[in-house]
Amino acid sequence: MTLRRKVVAELTGTAFLVMAVVGSGIAAARLSPDDVGLQLLENSLITGAALIAxxxxxxxxxxxxxxxxxxxxxxxxxxRWSEAAVLAAAQVAGGIAGAVVANLMFDLDAVSWSGHERTGSNLWLGEVVATFGLVVVIFGAVRSGRTATIAYAVGGYITAAYWFTSSTSFANPAVTIARMFSDTFAGIAPSSVAMFVLMQLVGGALALGLVRYLFPLTAQESR
Incomplete structure:
Protein backbone atom coordinates (compact mmCIF):
# COMPACT_ATOMS: atom_id res chain seq x y z
CA MET A 1 0.00 0.00 0.00
CA THR A 2 2.86 2.38 0.78
CA LEU A 3 4.41 1.76 -2.63
CA ARG A 4 1.06 2.31 -4.32
CA ARG A 5 0.71 5.66 -2.59
CA LYS A 6 4.23 6.60 -3.68
CA VAL A 7 3.45 5.60 -7.27
CA VAL A 8 0.32 7.77 -7.32
CA ALA A 9 2.20 10.69 -5.76
CA GLU A 10 5.07 10.44 -8.26
CA LEU A 11 2.75 10.03 -11.24
CA THR A 12 0.55 12.96 -10.22
CA GLY A 13 3.40 15.24 -9.19
CA THR A 14 5.40 14.62 -12.35
CA ALA A 15 2.30 15.17 -14.48
CA PHE A 16 1.74 18.58 -12.90
CA LEU A 17 5.44 19.42 -13.19
CA VAL A 18 5.38 18.75 -16.94
CA MET A 19 2.09 20.63 -17.29
CA ALA A 20 3.83 23.59 -15.67
CA VAL A 21 6.88 23.32 -17.95
CA VAL A 22 5.02 22.76 -21.22
CA GLY A 23 1.96 24.86 -20.44
CA SER A 24 3.95 27.90 -19.32
CA GLY A 25 6.13 27.52 -22.40
CA ILE A 26 3.09 27.64 -24.66
CA ALA A 27 1.61 30.59 -22.78
CA ALA A 28 4.91 32.46 -22.83
CA ALA A 29 5.31 32.00 -26.58
CA ARG A 30 1.80 33.33 -27.16
CA LEU A 31 2.00 36.23 -24.72
CA SER A 32 5.54 37.34 -25.64
CA PRO A 33 5.93 36.17 -29.24
CA ASP A 34 8.79 38.49 -30.14
CA ASP A 35 10.98 38.15 -27.04
CA VAL A 36 12.64 34.76 -26.46
CA GLY A 37 14.41 36.01 -23.34
CA LEU A 38 11.09 36.99 -21.77
CA GLN A 39 9.61 33.65 -22.78
CA LEU A 40 12.42 31.84 -20.96
CA LEU A 41 12.00 34.05 -17.91
CA GLU A 42 8.29 33.29 -17.75
CA ASN A 43 8.92 29.57 -18.29
CA SER A 44 11.61 29.39 -15.61
CA LEU A 45 9.68 31.31 -12.95
CA ILE A 46 6.56 29.20 -13.37
CA THR A 47 8.56 25.96 -13.31
CA GLY A 48 10.39 26.98 -10.14
CA ALA A 49 7.18 28.05 -8.40
CA ALA A 50 5.41 24.84 -9.40
CA LEU A 51 8.29 22.75 -8.07
CA ILE A 52 8.10 24.43 -4.68
CA ALA A 53 4.34 23.87 -4.43
CA ARG A 80 15.05 -0.41 -2.76
CA TRP A 81 16.23 -0.56 -6.38
CA SER A 82 13.04 -2.38 -7.35
CA GLU A 83 11.06 0.48 -5.81
CA ALA A 84 13.15 3.04 -7.68
CA ALA A 85 12.37 1.26 -10.97
CA VAL A 86 8.62 1.29 -10.29
CA LEU A 87 8.71 4.96 -9.30
CA ALA A 88 10.71 5.83 -12.43
CA ALA A 89 8.06 4.17 -14.59
CA ALA A 90 5.37 6.19 -12.80
CA GLN A 91 7.35 9.39 -13.29
CA VAL A 92 7.69 8.78 -17.04
CA ALA A 93 4.01 7.89 -17.40
CA GLY A 94 2.97 10.94 -15.39
CA GLY A 95 5.24 13.19 -17.42
CA ILE A 96 3.77 12.01 -20.72
CA ALA A 97 0.25 12.47 -19.38
CA GLY A 98 1.18 15.99 -18.27
CA ALA A 99 2.48 16.90 -21.72
CA VAL A 100 -0.70 15.60 -23.37
CA VAL A 101 -2.93 17.54 -20.97
CA ALA A 102 -0.90 20.72 -21.49
CA ASN A 103 -1.30 20.38 -25.25
CA LEU A 104 -5.05 19.91 -24.92
CA MET A 105 -5.46 22.83 -22.50
CA PHE A 106 -4.01 25.13 -25.14
CA ASP A 107 -6.16 23.69 -27.94
CA LEU A 108 -3.34 21.75 -29.60
CA ASP A 109 -3.25 18.15 -30.78
CA ALA A 110 -2.92 15.74 -27.83
CA VAL A 111 0.45 14.61 -29.20
CA SER A 112 2.65 16.62 -31.54
CA TRP A 113 6.21 15.32 -31.81
CA SER A 114 8.66 18.10 -31.14
CA GLY A 115 10.92 19.25 -33.94
CA HIS A 116 13.20 21.21 -31.59
CA GLU A 117 16.62 19.66 -32.06
CA ARG A 118 18.81 20.05 -28.98
CA THR A 119 22.20 18.56 -29.73
CA GLY A 120 25.88 19.36 -29.37
CA SER A 121 28.61 18.84 -26.80
CA ASN A 122 27.88 22.19 -25.17
CA LEU A 123 24.26 21.24 -24.46
CA TRP A 124 25.27 17.78 -23.26
CA LEU A 125 27.73 19.35 -20.85
CA GLY A 126 24.95 21.67 -19.72
CA GLU A 127 22.81 18.65 -18.82
CA VAL A 128 25.64 17.05 -16.83
CA VAL A 129 26.10 20.30 -14.89
CA ALA A 130 22.36 20.86 -14.39
CA THR A 131 21.71 17.35 -13.07
CA PHE A 132 24.89 17.30 -10.98
CA GLY A 133 23.86 20.51 -9.22
CA LEU A 134 20.27 19.37 -8.70
CA VAL A 135 21.31 16.11 -7.06
CA VAL A 136 23.86 17.84 -4.81
CA VAL A 137 21.27 20.42 -3.75
CA ILE A 138 18.67 17.76 -2.91
CA PHE A 139 20.88 15.27 -1.10
CA GLY A 140 22.99 17.89 0.62
CA ALA A 141 19.76 18.85 2.37
CA VAL A 142 18.69 15.24 2.92
CA ARG A 143 22.01 14.07 4.38
CA SER A 144 22.32 17.08 6.67
CA GLY A 145 18.79 16.73 8.03
CA ARG A 146 17.36 19.86 6.40
CA THR A 147 14.56 18.21 4.44
CA ALA A 148 12.20 21.11 5.16
CA THR A 149 14.33 23.28 2.87
CA ILE A 150 14.31 20.98 -0.16
CA ALA A 151 11.27 22.47 -1.90
CA TYR A 152 12.67 26.00 -1.83
CA ALA A 153 16.21 24.88 -2.68
CA VAL A 154 15.06 22.86 -5.69
CA GLY A 155 12.67 25.53 -6.96
CA GLY A 156 15.35 28.20 -6.67
CA TYR A 157 18.04 26.04 -8.23
CA ILE A 158 15.99 25.02 -11.26
CA THR A 159 14.85 28.61 -11.86
CA ALA A 160 18.50 29.68 -11.88
CA ALA A 161 19.72 26.69 -13.88
CA TYR A 162 17.31 27.55 -16.71
CA TRP A 163 19.61 30.51 -17.23
CA PHE A 164 23.14 29.46 -16.32
CA THR A 165 23.17 26.14 -18.21
CA SER A 166 23.33 26.00 -21.99
CA SER A 167 20.64 23.31 -22.14
CA THR A 168 18.15 25.30 -19.99
CA SER A 169 18.37 22.55 -17.37
CA PHE A 170 16.09 19.64 -18.21
CA ALA A 171 17.94 17.63 -15.49
CA ASN A 172 15.25 14.93 -15.46
CA PRO A 173 14.82 11.89 -17.75
CA ALA A 174 11.05 11.67 -17.19
CA VAL A 175 10.53 15.33 -18.04
CA THR A 176 12.88 15.04 -21.02
CA ILE A 177 10.96 12.08 -22.45
CA ALA A 178 7.64 13.84 -21.86
CA ARG A 179 8.71 17.06 -23.55
CA MET A 180 9.20 15.31 -26.89
CA PHE A 181 5.39 14.88 -27.02
CA SER A 182 4.83 18.63 -27.47
CA ASP A 183 6.07 20.59 -30.49
CA THR A 184 6.11 23.85 -28.53
CA PHE A 185 8.55 26.18 -26.77
CA ALA A 186 9.64 23.58 -24.19
CA GLY A 187 9.77 20.63 -26.59
CA ILE A 188 12.73 18.46 -27.51
CA ALA A 189 13.04 16.37 -30.68
CA PRO A 190 12.90 12.59 -30.11
CA SER A 191 16.33 12.26 -31.74
CA SER A 192 17.83 14.48 -29.03
CA VAL A 193 16.37 12.66 -26.04
CA ALA A 194 18.79 9.74 -25.66
CA MET A 195 21.92 11.88 -25.22
CA PHE A 196 20.15 14.23 -22.82
CA VAL A 197 19.07 11.29 -20.66
CA LEU A 198 22.56 9.76 -20.79
CA MET A 199 24.15 13.04 -19.69
CA GLN A 200 21.61 13.33 -16.88
CA LEU A 201 22.62 9.88 -15.64
CA VAL A 202 26.29 10.90 -15.81
CA GLY A 203 25.58 14.07 -13.84
CA GLY A 204 23.64 12.09 -11.24
CA ALA A 205 26.43 9.53 -10.82
CA LEU A 206 29.07 12.24 -10.40
CA ALA A 207 26.89 14.04 -7.86
CA LEU A 208 26.40 10.83 -5.89
CA GLY A 209 30.17 10.61 -5.43
CA LEU A 210 30.38 14.19 -4.17
CA VAL A 211 27.40 13.74 -1.83
CA ARG A 212 29.00 10.67 -0.28
CA TYR A 213 32.28 12.54 0.16
CA LEU A 214 30.85 15.75 1.60
CA PHE A 215 28.14 14.10 3.69
CA PRO A 216 29.54 10.67 4.66
CA LEU A 217 27.08 10.43 7.56
CA THR A 218 23.48 11.50 7.77
CA ALA A 219 22.44 13.95 10.44
CA GLN A 220 21.11 11.04 12.55
CA GLU A 221 24.25 8.91 12.13
CA SER A 222 26.55 11.78 13.16
CA ARG A 223 24.81 12.22 16.54
Whole structure:
Protein backbone atom coordinates (compact mmCIF):
# COMPACT_ATOMS: atom_id res chain seq x y z
CA MET A 1 0.00 0.00 0.00
CA THR A 2 2.86 2.38 0.78
CA LEU A 3 4.41 1.76 -2.63
CA ARG A 4 1.06 2.31 -4.32
CA ARG A 5 0.71 5.66 -2.59
CA LYS A 6 4.23 6.60 -3.68
CA VAL A 7 3.45 5.60 -7.27
CA VAL A 8 0.32 7.77 -7.32
CA ALA A 9 2.20 10.69 -5.76
CA GLU A 10 5.07 10.44 -8.26
CA LEU A 11 2.75 10.03 -11.24
CA THR A 12 0.55 12.96 -10.22
CA GLY A 13 3.40 15.24 -9.19
CA THR A 14 5.40 14.62 -12.35
CA ALA A 15 2.30 15.17 -14.48
CA PHE A 16 1.74 18.58 -12.90
CA LEU A 17 5.44 19.42 -13.19
CA VAL A 18 5.38 18.75 -16.94
CA MET A 19 2.09 20.63 -17.29
CA ALA A 20 3.83 23.59 -15.67
CA VAL A 21 6.88 23.32 -17.95
CA VAL A 22 5.02 22.76 -21.22
CA GLY A 23 1.96 24.86 -20.44
CA SER A 24 3.95 27.90 -19.32
CA GLY A 25 6.13 27.52 -22.40
CA ILE A 26 3.09 27.64 -24.66
CA ALA A 27 1.61 30.59 -22.78
CA ALA A 28 4.91 32.46 -22.83
CA ALA A 29 5.31 32.00 -26.58
CA ARG A 30 1.80 33.33 -27.16
CA LEU A 31 2.00 36.23 -24.72
CA SER A 32 5.54 37.34 -25.64
CA PRO A 33 5.93 36.17 -29.24
CA ASP A 34 8.79 38.49 -30.14
CA ASP A 35 10.98 38.15 -27.04
CA VAL A 36 12.64 34.76 -26.46
CA GLY A 37 14.41 36.01 -23.34
CA LEU A 38 11.09 36.99 -21.77
CA GLN A 39 9.61 33.65 -22.78
CA LEU A 40 12.42 31.84 -20.96
CA LEU A 41 12.00 34.05 -17.91
CA GLU A 42 8.29 33.29 -17.75
CA ASN A 43 8.92 29.57 -18.29
CA SER A 44 11.61 29.39 -15.61
CA LEU A 45 9.68 31.31 -12.95
CA ILE A 46 6.56 29.20 -13.37
CA THR A 47 8.56 25.96 -13.31
CA GLY A 48 10.39 26.98 -10.14
CA ALA A 49 7.18 28.05 -8.40
CA ALA A 50 5.41 24.84 -9.40
CA LEU A 51 8.29 22.75 -8.07
CA ILE A 52 8.10 24.43 -4.68
CA ALA A 53 4.34 23.87 -4.43
CA UNK A 54 4.47 20.27 -5.68
CA UNK A 55 7.35 19.21 -3.43
CA UNK A 56 5.71 20.78 -0.38
CA UNK A 57 2.48 18.97 -1.23
CA UNK A 58 3.78 15.49 -2.04
CA UNK A 59 6.93 15.29 0.10
CA UNK A 60 5.18 13.46 2.98
CA UNK A 61 4.48 10.60 0.53
CA UNK A 62 7.06 10.85 -2.29
CA UNK A 63 8.27 13.86 -4.26
CA UNK A 64 11.26 12.92 -6.40
CA UNK A 65 9.47 13.42 -9.76
CA UNK A 66 12.79 12.39 -11.34
CA UNK A 67 14.26 8.92 -12.12
CA UNK A 68 17.79 10.17 -11.41
CA UNK A 69 16.75 11.32 -7.94
CA UNK A 70 15.02 7.99 -7.30
CA UNK A 71 18.14 6.13 -8.45
CA UNK A 72 20.33 8.15 -6.09
CA UNK A 73 17.88 7.44 -3.27
CA UNK A 74 18.33 3.73 -4.01
CA UNK A 75 22.13 4.05 -4.17
CA UNK A 76 22.10 5.71 -0.74
CA UNK A 77 19.90 2.97 0.71
CA UNK A 78 16.83 5.15 1.20
CA UNK A 79 14.64 2.96 -1.03
CA ARG A 80 15.05 -0.41 -2.76
CA TRP A 81 16.23 -0.56 -6.38
CA SER A 82 13.04 -2.38 -7.35
CA GLU A 83 11.06 0.48 -5.81
CA ALA A 84 13.15 3.04 -7.68
CA ALA A 85 12.37 1.26 -10.97
CA VAL A 86 8.62 1.29 -10.29
CA LEU A 87 8.71 4.96 -9.30
CA ALA A 88 10.71 5.83 -12.43
CA ALA A 89 8.06 4.17 -14.59
CA ALA A 90 5.37 6.19 -12.80
CA GLN A 91 7.35 9.39 -13.29
CA VAL A 92 7.69 8.78 -17.04
CA ALA A 93 4.01 7.89 -17.40
CA GLY A 94 2.97 10.94 -15.39
CA GLY A 95 5.24 13.19 -17.42
CA ILE A 96 3.77 12.01 -20.72
CA ALA A 97 0.25 12.47 -19.38
CA GLY A 98 1.18 15.99 -18.27
CA ALA A 99 2.48 16.90 -21.72
CA VAL A 100 -0.70 15.60 -23.37
CA VAL A 101 -2.93 17.54 -20.97
CA ALA A 102 -0.90 20.72 -21.49
CA ASN A 103 -1.30 20.38 -25.25
CA LEU A 104 -5.05 19.91 -24.92
CA MET A 105 -5.46 22.83 -22.50
CA PHE A 106 -4.01 25.13 -25.14
CA ASP A 107 -6.16 23.69 -27.94
CA LEU A 108 -3.34 21.75 -29.60
CA ASP A 109 -3.25 18.15 -30.78
CA ALA A 110 -2.92 15.74 -27.83
CA VAL A 111 0.45 14.61 -29.20
CA SER A 112 2.65 16.62 -31.54
CA TRP A 113 6.21 15.32 -31.81
CA SER A 114 8.66 18.10 -31.14
CA GLY A 115 10.92 19.25 -33.94
CA HIS A 116 13.20 21.21 -31.59
CA GLU A 117 16.62 19.66 -32.06
CA ARG A 118 18.81 20.05 -28.98
CA THR A 119 22.20 18.56 -29.73
CA GLY A 120 25.88 19.36 -29.37
CA SER A 121 28.61 18.84 -26.80
CA ASN A 122 27.88 22.19 -25.17
CA LEU A 123 24.26 21.24 -24.46
CA TRP A 124 25.27 17.78 -23.26
CA LEU A 125 27.73 19.35 -20.85
CA GLY A 126 24.95 21.67 -19.72
CA GLU A 127 22.81 18.65 -18.82
CA VAL A 128 25.64 17.05 -16.83
CA VAL A 129 26.10 20.30 -14.89
CA ALA A 130 22.36 20.86 -14.39
CA THR A 131 21.71 17.35 -13.07
CA PHE A 132 24.89 17.30 -10.98
CA GLY A 133 23.86 20.51 -9.22
CA LEU A 134 20.27 19.37 -8.70
CA VAL A 135 21.31 16.11 -7.06
CA VAL A 136 23.86 17.84 -4.81
CA VAL A 137 21.27 20.42 -3.75
CA ILE A 138 18.67 17.76 -2.91
CA PHE A 139 20.88 15.27 -1.10
CA GLY A 140 22.99 17.89 0.62
CA ALA A 141 19.76 18.85 2.37
CA VAL A 142 18.69 15.24 2.92
CA ARG A 143 22.01 14.07 4.38
CA SER A 144 22.32 17.08 6.67
CA GLY A 145 18.79 16.73 8.03
CA ARG A 146 17.36 19.86 6.40
CA THR A 147 14.56 18.21 4.44
CA ALA A 148 12.20 21.11 5.16
CA THR A 149 14.33 23.28 2.87
CA ILE A 150 14.31 20.98 -0.16
CA ALA A 151 11.27 22.47 -1.90
CA TYR A 152 12.67 26.00 -1.83
CA ALA A 153 16.21 24.88 -2.68
CA VAL A 154 15.06 22.86 -5.69
CA GLY A 155 12.67 25.53 -6.96
CA GLY A 156 15.35 28.20 -6.67
CA TYR A 157 18.04 26.04 -8.23
CA ILE A 158 15.99 25.02 -11.26
CA THR A 159 14.85 28.61 -11.86
CA ALA A 160 18.50 29.68 -11.88
CA ALA A 161 19.72 26.69 -13.88
CA TYR A 162 17.31 27.55 -16.71
CA TRP A 163 19.61 30.51 -17.23
CA PHE A 164 23.14 29.46 -16.32
CA THR A 165 23.17 26.14 -18.21
CA SER A 166 23.33 26.00 -21.99
CA SER A 167 20.64 23.31 -22.14
CA THR A 168 18.15 25.30 -19.99
CA SER A 169 18.37 22.55 -17.37
CA PHE A 170 16.09 19.64 -18.21
CA ALA A 171 17.94 17.63 -15.49
CA ASN A 172 15.25 14.93 -15.46
CA PRO A 173 14.82 11.89 -17.75
CA ALA A 174 11.05 11.67 -17.19
CA VAL A 175 10.53 15.33 -18.04
CA THR A 176 12.88 15.04 -21.02
CA ILE A 177 10.96 12.08 -22.45
CA ALA A 178 7.64 13.84 -21.86
CA ARG A 179 8.71 17.06 -23.55
CA MET A 180 9.20 15.31 -26.89
CA PHE A 181 5.39 14.88 -27.02
CA SER A 182 4.83 18.63 -27.47
CA ASP A 183 6.07 20.59 -30.49
CA THR A 184 6.11 23.85 -28.53
CA PHE A 185 8.55 26.18 -26.77
CA ALA A 186 9.64 23.58 -24.19
CA GLY A 187 9.77 20.63 -26.59
CA ILE A 188 12.73 18.46 -27.51
CA ALA A 189 13.04 16.37 -30.68
CA PRO A 190 12.90 12.59 -30.11
CA SER A 191 16.33 12.26 -31.74
CA SER A 192 17.83 14.48 -29.03
CA VAL A 193 16.37 12.66 -26.04
CA ALA A 194 18.79 9.74 -25.66
CA MET A 195 21.92 11.88 -25.22
CA PHE A 196 20.15 14.23 -22.82
CA VAL A 197 19.07 11.29 -20.66
CA LEU A 198 22.56 9.76 -20.79
CA MET A 199 24.15 13.04 -19.69
CA GLN A 200 21.61 13.33 -16.88
CA LEU A 201 22.62 9.88 -15.64
CA VAL A 202 26.29 10.90 -15.81
CA GLY A 203 25.58 14.07 -13.84
CA GLY A 204 23.64 12.09 -11.24
CA ALA A 205 26.43 9.53 -10.82
CA LEU A 206 29.07 12.24 -10.40
CA ALA A 207 26.89 14.04 -7.86
CA LEU A 208 26.40 10.83 -5.89
CA GLY A 209 30.17 10.61 -5.43
CA LEU A 210 30.38 14.19 -4.17
CA VAL A 211 27.40 13.74 -1.83
CA ARG A 212 29.00 10.67 -0.28
CA TYR A 213 32.28 12.54 0.16
CA LEU A 214 30.85 15.75 1.60
CA PHE A 215 28.14 14.10 3.69
CA PRO A 216 29.54 10.67 4.66
CA LEU A 217 27.08 10.43 7.56
CA THR A 218 23.48 11.50 7.77
CA ALA A 219 22.44 13.95 10.44
CA GLN A 220 21.11 11.04 12.55
CA GLU A 221 24.25 8.91 12.13
CA SER A 222 26.55 11.78 13.16
CA ARG A 223 24.81 12.22 16.54
Missing amino acids: LILTFQPVSAAFNPVVSAVEAALGLI
